Amino acid sequence: IATSIVWVLVDVIILFYYLEPSPTPSPEAHRGIRAGRHVENSANKELHDDKNNEDHRKVDMDVDPDTKRILERLLSIQSFGAPHHGQGGTGVSVPEDQKKEQDKRFLENQFNVLASEMISINRSLPDYRSESCKSNAQGLSTQILPKTSIIIVFHNEAWSTLLRTLHSVVNRSPRHMIEEIILIDDKSDREYLRKPLDVYLRRFPVSIQIVHLPERSGLIRARLTGSAMAKGKILLFLDAHVEVTEGWLEPLLERVAKDRKRVVAPIIDVISDDTFEYVTASDTTWGGFNWHLNFRWYPVPKRELARRGNDRSVPIQTPTIAGGLFAIDKQFFYDIGSYDEGMQVWGGENLEISFRVWMCGGSLEIHPCSRVGHVFRKQTPYTFPGGTAKVIHHNAARTAEVWMDEYKAFFYKMVPAARNVDAGDLSARVQLRNNLQCKSFKWYLENIYPEAPLPSEFKSLGAVTNEKEQTCLDTNGKKDGQPVGLQNCHGAGGNQAWALTGKGEIRSDDLCLSSGAAYQIGDAVRMEKCSAGRSNPKHIFKLKSESGVLMHVKTGKCVAAKGNEVLLNECDESKAQKWLLEGLRP
Ligand code: UD2
Numbered sequence: 061i062a063t064s065i066v067w068v069l070v071d072v073i074i075l076f077y078y079l080e081p082s083p084t085p086s087p088e089a090h091r092g093i094r095a096g097r098h099v100e101n102s103a104n105k106e107l108h109d110d111k112n113n114e115d116h117r118k119v120d121m122d123v124d125p126d127t128k129r130i131l132e133r134l135l136s137i138q139s140f141g142a143p144h145h146g147q148g149g150t151g152v153s154v155p156e157d158q159k160k161e162q163d164k165r166f167l168e169n170q171f172n173v174l175a176s177e178m179i180s181i182n183r184s185l186p187d188y189r190s191e192s193c194k195s196n197a198q199g200l201s202t203q204i205l206p207k208t209s210i211i212i213v214f215h216n217e218a219w220s221t222l223l224r225t226l227h228s229v230v231n232r233s234p235r236h237m238i239e240e241i242i243l244i245d246d247k248s249d250r251e252y253l254r255k256p257l258d259v260y261l262r263r264f265p266v267s268i269q270i271v272h273l274p275e276r277s278g279l280i281r282a283r284l285t286g287s288a289m290a291k292g293k294i295l296l297f298l299d300a301h302v303e304v305t306e307g308w309l310e311p312l313l314e315r316v317a318k319d320r321k322r323v324v325a326p327i328i329d330v331i332s333d334d335t336f337e338y339v340t341a342s343d344t345t346w347g348g349f350n351w352h353l354n355f356r357w358y359p360v361p362k363r364e365l366a367r368r369g370n371d372r373s374v375p376i377q378t379p380t381i382a383g384g385l386f387a388i389d390k391q392f393f394y395d396i397g398s399y400d401e402g403m404q405v406w407g408g409e410n411l412e413i414s415f416r417v418w419m420c421g422g423s424l425e426i427h428p429c430s431r432v433g434h435v436f437r438k439q440t441p442y443t444f445p446g447g448t449a450k451v452i453h454h455n456a457a458r459t460a461e462v463w464m465d466e467y468k469a470f471f472y473k474m475v476p477a478a479r480n481v482d483a484g485d486l487s488a489r490v491q492l493r494n495n496l497q498c499k500s501f502k503w504y505l506e507n508i509y510p511e512a513p514l515p516s517e518f519k520s521l522g523a524v525t526n527e528k529e530q531t532c533l534d535t536n537g538k539k540d541g542q543p544v545g546l547q548n549c550h551g552a553g554g555n556q557a558w559a560l561t562g563k564g565e566i567r568s569d570d571l572c573l574s575s576g577a578a579y580q581i582g583d584a585v586r587m588e589k590c591s592a593g594r595s596n597p598k599h600i601f602k603l604k605s606e607s608g609v610l611m612h613v614k615t616g617k618c619v620a621a622k623g624n625e626v627l628l629n630e631c632d633e634s635k636a637q638k639w640l641l642e643g644l645r646p
């Protein structure tokens with residue numbers, strides 16, 4: 061469990077790394093703040109205008125007393141267009157005397173529920189689009205685009221974030237493009253998410269359907285329940301704690317309408333889990349994954365920027381999508397096998413659908429003209445029936461077994477515990493891959509994701525044992541810039557899982573062995589982030605396979621063990637310079 065939480069943390073950190081500074085909210089937004097009303101919109105004044113703040117808190121007459129009581133309480137707490145809090149995407153801070161309460165309630169959803177409640181569920185957001193996106197949008201507004209069914213699944217979502225999601229969608233989407241909104245309540249145990257929510261939903265001027273599932277089915281199967289009900293030509297999945305921005309919908313629908321095999325995601329901006337500030341994410345970030353089979357954000361490589369003619373309004377072809385927010389043609393979704401019903405609770409489905417779409421003839425895009433904010437969390441707030449690690453390994457193993465061919469070995473080397481979980485019956489998914497005559501994972505790595513941490517060509521995979529010390533190369537769990545270590549060989553992979561790649565890198569996930577910047581005899585061998593495109597000359601080694609000597613090509617020195625240090629020394633063919641590479645292939 062600890063490791064999976066750490067991965068989530070790492071992902072969040074990586075994400076913040078690529079953030080750009082948040083633009084200052086537009087003057088209009090400020091004016092909107094002062095007038096106490098929202099300026100950027102739109103057709104449905106009835107939900108939007110704050111002049112009837114009191115009206116928002118009134119509950120229909122025909123509601124039973126219990127529901128009425130709960131709803132009245134919720135509506136009295138919830139801010140409807142408070143004059144300034146959070147407007148224009150700004151953050152809020154909870155008053156000092158409520159910090160205790162804040163910390164307590166943070167645990168409810170692993171974000172600052174109190175801050176969220178201070179912010180209007182109709183808050184304004186700046187229009188973050190570039191000029192070229194805006195001018196493209198004018199063309200779009202006259203086109204007839206197919207209608208979409210928006211599917212939102214949730215388990216114990218906070219009232220304010222769920223409602224803000226719905227209001228933002230209704231406020232910022234052309235009404236005629238929305239067939240319906242489908243909510244799937246994945247067996248929440250919070251009272252307010254049942255009847256009070258049902259009653260509240262009547263207020264919306266679009267068709268909203270809600271299903272309360274009798275059993276917890278996990279987000280994957282919950283989405284399948286939603287998609288089975290959908291009447292729109294296009295399905296659009298969203299998480300339950302997002303805020304869409306002006307013009308978000310049209311570009312997604314247009315790309316799917318033009319080519320039904322495209323699966324299109326927006327840029328996912330960050331809504332702070334602490335202040336609820338809306339912070340824009342980089343528009344040159346795409347999706348990848350690592351040996352753990354975690355989804356990760358990485359910078360878009362130059363070749364893809366060039367393919368787009370360096371036009372920042374052209375969609376990015378991405379190797380993977382984050383999973384939560386995307387549009388897909390309904391028929392295509394079913395043609396390529398929707399989701400794997402054998403997956404549980406959370407995790408894994410995003411890489412599974414990503415690999416499948418590319419390998420089976422579709423494509424994945426991130427549209428830079430569509431921006432949706434999402435509350436990224438450092439931990440999941442809800443339970444994982446069956447155990448967190450077990451569930452996550454189960455889902456990832458299903459993906460690896462069905463889609464990754466011989467490359468699944470990287471996952472099992474890095475996450476040996478995944479070998480011990482039962483992946484369940486895979487026959488239907490294997491059958492699906494055969495029926496669709498999908499391409500190989502090697503094809504995907506070579507053609508769609510050559511920058512992957514997982515190399516398409518590799519000469520060995522597993523432990524690297526020193527002949528003299530009889531110890532193994534070990535990352536020691538350290539990061540970029542640290543010397544690589546030697547530890548007793550435990551045979552369990554993880555920190556001792558290394559690949560000698562076709563290019564000559566010795567890498568463990570995204571860390572490559574390297575000489576120091578200005579090499580001197582006897583320097584320690586360090587770990588550095590591998591480069592995504594052409595490899596860094598400092599990272600290239602040559603294995604003399606008869607002897608097990610690993611020579612650093614740039615310096616002509618050899619990798620040598622000395623105690624528990626690993627050095628680059630004058631080559632001498634001694635036992636200290638001989639290494640046994642597990643899984644060495646001719
Ligand atoms: C990301 C995705 C998420 C999903 C996940 C991997 C984004 C922004 N989010 O994680 O959509 O692809 O990776 O699985 O790309 N939920 C249920 N039942 C459950 C568990 C979750 O309905 O048993 C709901 C949950 O309330 C939420 C949605 O599923 O609305 C996604 O869950 P999350 O927000 O905890 O996932 P996140 O954003 O960490």
Ligand code: MN
Pocket residue numbers: 299300301384434435
């Ligand atoms: Mn989420």
